[in-house]
Amino acid sequence: MPLKLGLIGYPINHSLSPWIHNEFMQRLGIEGEYLLYEVPEANLGTMINHIKEMKLNGFNVTVPYKQAIIPYLDFLDSDAEKIGAVNTVVNENGKWKGYNTDGQGYIRSVKMSFPDLFGASKKVLLLGAGGAARGIYRALTHEPFERIDIANRTGERARSLLDVKEDRVETSILSFQEAEQQLFNYDFIVQTTSVGMKPNVADQVISLENLKENTVVSDIIYQPILTSFLKNAQRQNGRTHLGHAMLLYQAQLAFQIWTGKTVPLDRTLSKLEQRLRGNE
Incomplete structure (x- = not known):
C-alpha cells in the first residue's frame, strides 16, 4: 500500500520537505506521496480531524504547531515529552505518537562532518x-x-x-x-x-x-x-x-520512524545543497 505522508504548519508553501521525502521514497523504491497541509491557526482542530480520517502513515509538524499538536496525540516519545515539542507523528495502529527529531x-549531521x-x-x-x-x-x-x-x-x-x-x-x-x-x-x-x-x-x-x-x-x-x-x-x-545538513538528517530520522528504513544521504545531501544554492 502506498505511503501517505505530509506536513502541517503555517505558512509552509516554501517547504523543502516534499522534495526531501519524495527523494527518500524514490531512493528506496517506495510508492507514496508527501503533501503539504497549510493550516491557519483557527482551523487546526478541523484539519486534525480531517487528517485522522485520511489515515496518514505519518506527518511532520512545523511552526507554529510543534507544541499545539500535543493535545491531539495519544502518546509522546520520552524526548518529545521532555522538550515539550513535536515535529514528527507516526500512526501506530490508529494511535498517534509524537517524536522530536530536530x-x-x-x-547526527555534525558527527558525520x-x-x-x-x-x-x-x-x-x-x-x-x-x-x-x-x-x-x-x-x-x-x-x-x-x-x-x-x-x-x-x-x-x-x-x-x-x-x-x-x-x-x-x-x-x-x-x-x-x-x-x-x-x-x-x-x-x-x-x-x-x-x-x-x-x-x-x-x-x-x-x-x-x-x-x-x-x-x-x-x-x-x-x-x-x-x-x-x-x-x-x-x-x-x-x-x-544548516541544510540538519534539515536532511532530522528528515532521515522521521522517515526511519515511519518506515523502519534508513535512507543513505550521500547523494541527497549534495543534491539539496545544489538546489539551495540555485535559489540564492
Whole structure:
C-alpha cells in the first residue's frame, strides 16, 4: 500500500520537505506521496480531524504547531515529552505518537562532518533559546561535552532551557556581549536564532572576532546556505557546518520512524545543497 505522508504548519508553501521525502521514497523504491497541509491557526482542530480520517502513515509538524499538536496525540516519545515539542507523528495502529527529531538529527549531521568534535574536554556555546535551541540543547546534553553554555538576548528565556538538561552537564547563562568576550574558550558554536536569514542576510547575532582557530561554527539557517555568520567564521579560520545538513538528517530520522528504513544521504545531501544554492 502506498505511503501517505505530509506536513502541517503555517505558512509552509516554501517547504523543502516534499522534495526531501519524495527523494527518500524514490531512493528506496517506495510508492507514496508527501503533501503539504497549510493550516491557519483557527482551523487546526478541523484539519486534525480531517487528517485522522485520511489515515496518514505519518506527518511532520512545523511552526507554529510543534507544541499545539500535543493535545491531539495519544502518546509522546520520552524526548518529545521532555522538550515539550513535536515535529514528527507516526500512526501506530490508529494511535498517534509524537517524536522530536530536530536535536538528534542535528547531532547526527555534525558527527558525520566532525567526528573529532565529540569529546569530554570540548566546550560548546549555544546561541539562542527558542524552540530549535531547546531540542538541540537537549541532544547536546547527551553527548560527552565538558560544558554547554547558552547565550541569549534575555537570560530568563535561556534559563528555561535548563529543565531539559542532564544533571551532569555544566551550563552558564551568558549575554551576547559576554559570549563575544569569551568566544576563544569554545570548541563548538551553534547558532540557532533566525538572525541572518533571508532577506536580512547581512545580520549577525554576535561578532566572531575572538573566535579560536579550528573552532566548529554551525548555523541552522539554510537560506542563505552560507550565512554572514559562517562567512565570518571562515575568515577567522573556523570550520563551518551548514544548516541544510540538519534539515536532511532530522528528515532521515522521521522517515526511519515511519518506515523502519534508513535512507543513505550521500547523494541527497549534495543534491539539496545544489538546489539551495540555485535559489540564492
